[in-house]
Amino acid sequence: MQLCTPTLTLDLDAFDRNVARMARTIARGGKHWRPHVKSIRSPALARRLLAAGARGVTCATLDEAKVMVEGGVDDVLVASQVVQALEIQQLLDLNRRARVMVAVDSLAQGLLLARYARHAGLAVPVLIEVEVGLGRAGVTPGPAVVDLARRLAHEGGLHFEGLMAWEGHATRVAAGGARRQAIADAVGLLTESARLCAAASVPPGTVSCGGTGTFETTSTLDGVTEIQAGGGVFGDLRCREDFGIDLEAALGLRASVISRPTPTRIVCNAGWKSLAVHPKPPRPSGLEGVAGMAHAASHLTIDLAGALVRPDIGDCIDLEVGYADATVFLHREIVGLRDLQAEERFTLPDTRPPPAR
Template sequence: MYKQELDTPCIVVDLDKLKANIDRVQRLADEAGIALRPHVKTHKTPQIAKMQLNAGAIGIAVAKLGEAEVIAEAGVGSILIAYPIVGKTKLERLMRLASRAEVTVAVDSLEAAAGISDTALAAGIVVPVWIEVDPGYGRVGVQPGPMLVHLAQQLLPLKGIAVTGVLAFAGQSYDEDSDEGRSRVARHEAALASEAAQALRELGFPIESVSVGSTPVSRFASNMKGATEMRTGTYVFGDLTQVKAGAMSLEQCALTVLVTVVSRPASDRAVVDAGTKVFTSDGEDSPIGTGRGYVVGHPAIEVAWFNEEHGVLHLPPEERGLKVGDRLEIVPVHCCAVVNMLDVIHQTDGDTVTEVLTIEGRGRVR
């Protein structure tokens, strides 16, 4: 089948670009002497996770327990759940998962750690956990210094867990507008995580892993002194958020949404068959002035706005030849959110669809 024969809207991924992205970031990690643990929240697809592992990744990071279950079912080994696991139902699922896969869980509170410990003791196993520290992003993560030490001391008596690592996520790298700033964030994140690891070692914890990083700072892996691994996810596909962050170019973006023009209600306006139920409203507008997306090959078109089922394009005079039925490809603002909205990825080699991948982790947000 040819790409232009696909029913729309649909996700299209250029296989050559996908492979190049995987190889590029693996090479950055290898040259820096740290391991790569890709975050599969971006693609949610076991086949792509295996491509990353085959390229040299040591394991996989996930955002939710449901994603971990999907990846484990596909036979992937080392899995980090970089998210607190809270609640009886989830803890029972975690134990079933830990019985068949190598699973580590992030914690930043006594409550979350104690829940894992108690459930693990009842199951007769020990679950590795990594303490998450906040490097200034202000999301989850215990504050470094006295609060970290206090939490660690509370975890010392817990028998159902083994504290073996530290992780951090400096999401403030997305707010930096220069490579100097992004490099500074990478250095700070790694230094803070390394200092936290040392503080835990002094309390007697056998800390082996120091996990940091994200796609915007992946180019600065060599600055991550003291880190043992880097977690990065969006690099596999790329999107306008990563273009804005300086992490990727438009030409490196492997994922597009194929859409059809379904209405030409005015000379300067076209409407396509994808709105917020495909593109979502996540993320900021295009850094290159094209609105809520970038129309490949048509840089003067503005993806002006979406509602649920409609995408409205503003057309300059030179683009007003668009007709109902024409196909367009749009690079989204945030590819991770788009992937979670659809069921399959159409993998292409040039204009030919070579494989259709089921997004097994789609909707697995629990």
């Protein structure tokens, strides 16, 4: 199978080991696994996670959810608010084919969903998003969560499933005991809200949280029922180095050397249109003496501390992906490799919203 560069590659053996490790860690904590697929994107790869024990997937957008449902995934959480009329109609359509839950963080949003759902003769499953310190969306923990749960649980057109949160701010705390405590403190706001809901006779069946940077801790916390960590299966530099997670590098980008203007400079066709620089830059794999890198739209310039003859013009160079979430969406396929040979192509559907009419 010939590769045209730049192209995303996936070491299937490393990927399978990462999947098995994450599944094992989450199961050992007695939690269900609902991996986030905002970086995975491919329904075929998502189905591999389901085969490894995941009970469904998490998506960031409704368009991602549509791709997953059309790809055969029948249990989906959209971990964001859906408020536009066209999107609500799409959510209802998806719920005719699969179980597609959605996050709610206000009564106004809940009543809007309920009105459309009643008109369609459906009950949309919803989770209340709780704000546990990230500073984004979500209901204030405690009584406000209970009040909203009471209203949603008795509103026709909705089915109250439980609570969710994302404690991502805790990943910015230095690794070690302080980070683990920050994660526990944030998730404690979620689980205490769940306890209060249960005491008020609106028990949440699902209490969902945890990402790649936190799943090793959230998997051990009482009161949590499912973990959303997903992107770690790719083992990018951010999860391994910034989050300190013991996973293998599986996702890479293969590029071609297009210029060697000096013995200490390599220019390849892997600019930021194919490989994200923020929040974690990529790194050449197996190339010694890298002194610096300069990123442009379609070019990556690598400066070396000393002269090298190889790689030469036309040779391939592999780069470790810095952050999968910001890289995978730039591509339309991932080529799966086994023993360095191309084995399978994974199509990455376009999940951008359709153009306005």
